[in-house]
Amino acid sequence: MPGGPSGSAPVTFSERAVEVITARKSVEAGIRSEGDEVSAHPIRSNYFDLAMIFDYWGPQRLNHHTEATSMLYGARECARLIVDEGVDQVVARHALHGGAMLRGLEGLGLTIFGDTAHKMNNVTAVMIPDGIDGDAARGAMLNDFGIEIGTSFGPLHGKVWRIGTMGYNARRDTVLTTLAALEAVLRRGGVSVTGGGEWAPPTTSMQTRTPRQQPRQQPQPQPQPRPQTRTSRPKGPAHERRQAPGHRPPDPRALRRPRRRVIERHRHRARLPLA
Incomplete structure (x- = not known):
């Protein structure tokens, strides 16, 4: 289910x-x-x-x-969603996005584990590239992008990741965001991938032409600062922490979303239709 x-x-x-x-x-x-x-x-x-x-x-x-009654309620709700969408439509949606994940991972230059002719639509197993700590990369995917991918067990632990495209995650946006986030994590680990981030429009003659000189702008008078009339609020512990020596604010780039052009490149390679 x-x-x-x-x-x-x-x-x-x-x-x-x-x-x-x-x-x-x-x-x-x-x-x-x-x-x-x-x-x-x-x-x-x-x-x-x-x-x-x-x-x-x-x-x-x-x-x-x-029996856990909450599990029974969950199973009933899952069945209701399948009936509402239609069984054939659910199967087709998983086939579309499972195939897109497969093509996207191959487009990154990764090796798919197992025989793809007998692959399930709802999960893709991929070999972890050499030199990458599989568990550390999974942690980076979760902590930096909020995306969880599965590990493997036994002799395959540390060698294979399992990436799901099932249920709510069998969607265009989740597939493309996962591919872009995985590309970023692999690049950070030093893996050379053929990813969406490497694509750029070809240089045109307009871009190589020497720019024309712009007319010199006359300096504009700077506005005078307005006097402060509001009474500042008392500064609390948070302000004191920000002013403390050695304090470093969080890096906003750590949780940034993948750039649109990277997502679009992955969409084209995964052969997903436009929304």
């Missing part, structure tokens, strides 16, 4: 699957009543005991786990 709460998903079972599962049904001793099944070969894993799940959602309502 793209964009839905983790841990919940609709599932169906064929009649044959139900027969196989219920053949090994065995009710736990603590909740067992007279006449309940006891199997000689029960399902050993409580987590995968689907026979108990059937009873949990069935008329007996036998306890298997304590």
